[in-house]
Amino acid sequence: DAGPDASPVPEGAEALLPPAVDVPPGAVRFSQQSNTGVDLSVAGDARSRWELGFQGCCWSDEEVSAAGPRRGVRFSSSLSYVMPGLKAGQAARREGYADLDYGFYCSPSGRLQIYERGILTLSDAGKYLESSALEIRIASGAVEYVVDGRVAHVSQTTPQKALHFAISWYDHPAAVTGIQYVES
Numbered sequence: 001d002a003g004p005d006a007s008p009v010p011e012g013a014e015a016l017l018p019p020a021v022d023v024p025p026g027a028v029r030f031s032q033q034s035n036t037g038v039d040l041s042v043a044g045d046a047r048s049r050w051e052l053g054f055q056g057c058c059w060s061d062e063e064v065s066a067a068g069p070r071r072g073v074r075f076s077s078s079l080s081y082v083m084p085g086l087k088a089g090q091a092a093r094r095e096g097y098a099d100l101d102y103g104f105y106c107s108p109s110g111r112l113q114i115y116e117r118g119i120l121t122l123s124d125a126g127k128y129l130e131s132s133a134l135e136i137r138i139a140s141g142a143v144e145y146v147v148d149g150r151v152a153h154v155s156q157t158t159p160q161k162a163l164h165f166a167i168s169w170y171d172h173p174a175a176v177t178g179i180q181y182v183e184s
Helices: none
Strands: 046-048 056-059 070-077 082-088 102-105 113-116 119-122 134-139 142-147 150-154 163-169 175-183
Touching (some): 070 082, 102 134, 102 142, 119 150
Antiparallel strands (some): 046 175, 056 163, 070 134, 070 175, 082 102, 082 163, 113 119, 134 142, 142 150
16 A cells, blocks of 8 residues: 555556666765656666656755765756755655755746745746756855856855755656766
């Protein structure tokens, strides 16, 4: 029994469960996902299997902090509604974009917005392409949002504890690829 919190799984989706994979050094390893709507079979990549309406989330157990070896995460995103970001504590089954503490809100138009704890903090963080390098990192005690090497925004909210990389999914198809930790 999947339980009351389980998202519906389309017929035949059980066969789509990801196999175990070897994770290259520096790649984000996803330890959890809220349902089988996310394909995690390729190390450092995550892809939607069907539309999740911000009711699907995947996350990593590794911590990102100002004091640890992992200071942030770098990735690319498809032109779709998806929110990669950082979250204090572990994510839960039904978490959506409003549950991320720091996140890039990606869109089909390539327009980036920045949300923190579910609140829009920057409505125009620039444009991105599928080949763009997006980064959320902790530098000098503050969270920075970086687009293709340019700091687009510095958060006014200081992280109080270690964070975890997480992705909240809406669209299909959607992908967050080339996911790597930013090391100190």
